[in-house]
Amino acid sequence: METLEETELCFPQLTNTSCRKIQRSHFAAIPIYIILSSISLLTATLNLLVIISISHFKQLHTPTNLLLLSLAVSDFFIGLLMLIQIMLIDGCWYLGDLMCALVLVFDYIISSASVGNMVLISVDRYVAICEPLHYSTKVTEKRVQVCIYLCWICSVIFHSLVMKDILKPLGQYNSCIGECVYLIHYIAGIADLLLTFIFPITAIIVLYMRVLVVAVSQARAMRSQIAAVPLKQVKVTAKKSELKAARTIGVLVVVFLVCLCPFYCVALTGQDNLMNASSAAFFIYLYYFNSCLNPLIYALFYPWFRKSIKLIVTLKILQTDSCEANIL
Numbered sequence: 001m002e003t004l005e006e007t008e009l010c011f012p013q014l015t016n017t018s019c020r021k022i023q024r025s026h027f028a029a030i031p032i033y034i035i036l037s038s039i040s041l042l043t044a045t046l047n048l049l050v051i052i053s054i055s056h057f058k059q060l061h062t063p064t065n066l067l068l069l070s071l072a073v074s075d076f077f078i079g080l081l082m083l084i085q086i087m088l089i090d091g092c093w094y095l096g097d098l099m100c101a102l103v104l105v106f107d108y109i110i111s112s113a114s115v116g117n118m119v120l121i122s123v124d125r126y127v128a129i130c131e132p133l134h135y136s137t138k139v140t141e142k143r144v145q146v147c148i149y150l151c152w153i154c155s156v157i158f159h160s161l162v163m164k165d166i167l168k169p170l171g172q173y174n175s176c177i178g179e180c181v182y183l184i185h186y187i188a189g190i191a192d193l194l195l196t197f198i199f200p201i202t203a204i205i206v207l208y209m210r211v212l213v214v215a216v217s218q219a220r221a222m223r224s225q226i227a228a229v230p231l232k233q234v235k236v237t238a239k240k241s242e243l244k245a246a247r248t249i250g251v252l253v254v255v256f257l258v259c260l261c262p263f264y265c266v267a268l269t270g271q272d273n274l275m276n277a278s279s280a281a282f283f284i285y286l287y288y289f290n291s292c293l294n295p296l297i298y299a300l301f302y303p304w305f306r307k308s309i310k311l312i313v314t315l316k317i318l319q320t321d322s323c324e325a326n327i328l
Contacts, residue, residue, distance in 0.1 A: 008021050009178075010091070011177055018177050019176040019178035020176075021090045021092055022091035036082065037086060040086070041083075042292055043082065044076055044079030046292065046296065047076035047294075049308075049309055051073060051076060053305060053309070054072070056308075056317055056323050059327045059328050060327060062141075064125075064139075066141065067117060067148065070151070075295065078107075081107050092178045093178055104180075104182050108162075108192070109156055112155040112159060113151060113155040114291060114294070115196055116151040116155060118204060120151060122208060126208075126211055127139055129214050162191060197260060204256065255290065255297065258286075263287040303328075
């Protein structure tokens, strides 16, 4: 019994002050570790491919792709954070109180930047589809770079102020050694909810609904114009483009809602919420899983991404002047 009790502790040498591990059978624990590790590695790998592709090939240096690059950077770090937080599955934190606080603050900053990048992408697509004649003048590389910098700077400043109490004193809410617990104040929770969920998701839904209406109307106009032309292939292509636009926009909005809504609903279950990261692991990882889907939704459907992957995997990007390769 003594041996069994020691194995239940996060720090067996600290019998009286150590937290206890969550009891799971080996048959249940191993698949969980494998699945979560695979998702985190896949998230980091896919986003790293996007980062390398857009950074290396000059043809991909466009305003839209700069936004995809910023999104991929934030999602890449989320993939790395998932690897760190996998250790919380057994209910134990082994990296100390300082790392616990820093990881939590960094987590919120990166997640917020990821959501902000999605809003910027929505604005970019709105201008491109709804105001195509003014797109080249309104959306330039310099303006996009400024928006990206502001997105990251605002995310850092906002969450540094909201979560400053976490850093002083460290571990004040831990009931035992080996626990990573943080307090979310009601006002801070409301501010985070509004600025990183309510406002962004409202903007994304409104923009994409407008984009969908314009895309459908344009597709119908094209079909009416080519109706007199006896080319069935052109007519079928117009129908496919209409369905593809509707399907892609629907997937973007639904996936974003499904991944983010549960986390914020759980985070606001009370006023001053004492949230243990291990107890909310499912909702946190569902939140993170959106970062794995982002490169699939935003980049994997582009032909240039598939071409660049082949050049990266085959190491052809190491050749001289490979950055000038024809990707588009």
